[in-house]
Amino acid sequence: MLDVAKLDLHYGAAQALWDVSLDAEAGRVTCILGRNGVGKTSLMQAISGRQAASGGRITWDGQDITRLSPDARARLGIAVVPQGREIFPLLTVRENLETGFAVLPRGERRIPDTVFELFPVLGEMLGRRGGDLSGGQQQQLAIARAMVMRPRLLLMDEPTEGIQPSIIKDIGKAILYLRTGWNLAIVLVEQYLDFARELADSFVVMDRGRIVLTGGGADLAKPDVRRWLTV
Numbered sequence: 001m002l003d004v005a006k007l008d009l010h011y012g013a014a015q016a017l018w019d020v021s022l023d024a025e026a027g028r029v030t031c032i033l034g035r036n037g038v039g040k041t042s043l044m045q046a047i048s049g050r051q052a053a054s055g056g057r058i059t060w061d062g063q064d065i066t067r068l069s070p071d072a073r074a075r076l077g078i079a080v081v082p083q084g085r086e087i088f089p090l091l092t093v094r095e096n097l098e099t100g101f102a103v104l105p106r107g108e109r110r111i112p113d114t115v116f117e118l119f120p121v122l123g124e125m126l127g128r129r130g131g132d133l134s135g136g137q138q139q140q141l142a143i144a145r146a147m148v149m150r151p152r153l154l155l156m157d158e159p160t161e162g163i164q165p166s167i168i169k170d171i172g173k174a175i176l177y178l179r180t181g182w183n184l185a186i187v188l189v190e191q192y193l194d195f196a197r198e199l200a201d202s203f204v205v206m207d208r209g210r211i212v213l214t215g216g217g218a219d220l221a222k223p224d225v226r227r228w229l230t231v
Helices: 040-048 070-075 093-103 113-118 120-124 135-148 165-180 193-199 217-221 223-229
Strands: 002-011 014-024 028-033 055-060 078-081 153-157 185-190 202-207 210-216
Touching: 002 040, 014 028, 014 040, 014 055, 014 185, 014 210, 028 040, 028 165, 028 193, 028 223, 040 078, 040 153, 040 185, 070 078, 070 093, 078 135, 093 135, 113 120, 113 135, 113 165, 120 135, 135 165, 165 185, 165 193, 185 193, 193 217, 193 223, 202 217, 202 223, 210 217, 210 223, 217 223
Parallel strands: 028 185, 028 202, 078 153, 153 185
Antiparallel strands: 002 014, 002 055, 202 210
């Protein structure tokens, strides 16, 4: 469903991505692994449209989206859980969730019950401001906001970063549910190998803006994968 082919990306004169190719299919989790600063977030921003690619092509469901704006991609069913969460701190939990309505037809603008089944704490805090939530609760809110958009492709950039272990387990369960229950194509950027091993159907490892290793989920147990992640 998602096909990234020979993607290059520049920030001014500096090149961040070289010839990057990967794909993601419905009902599967594709993990992007690598140390800090190797281009993982740049790749996610290129797929979502937040940074313009300088070469290559991005295809979603048979359509070339390489030059589409982020909002146009969102209307095609591409949702993002960004690094750092980027919730609206002065809006309530309910208002944060309702920002996902923007890409939906008026008749579909409701919060799915599944949001509160996966993250019951959000149902208890609908009137509380987003900025008053803990970091883990804000991460749950960011995932729930993406769910409200009824996506078909979910881009998740380091959802476990700075999160307590109990909520990491909840996030892992949510990803597994969305993969199978909603049949989503999920692209997951992750640094924690153990978390990735529990979820990945396939993976790519990046280093210095390039893909240096690929494989199936079972291959994440191999020593050469850990070598690319060790500082």
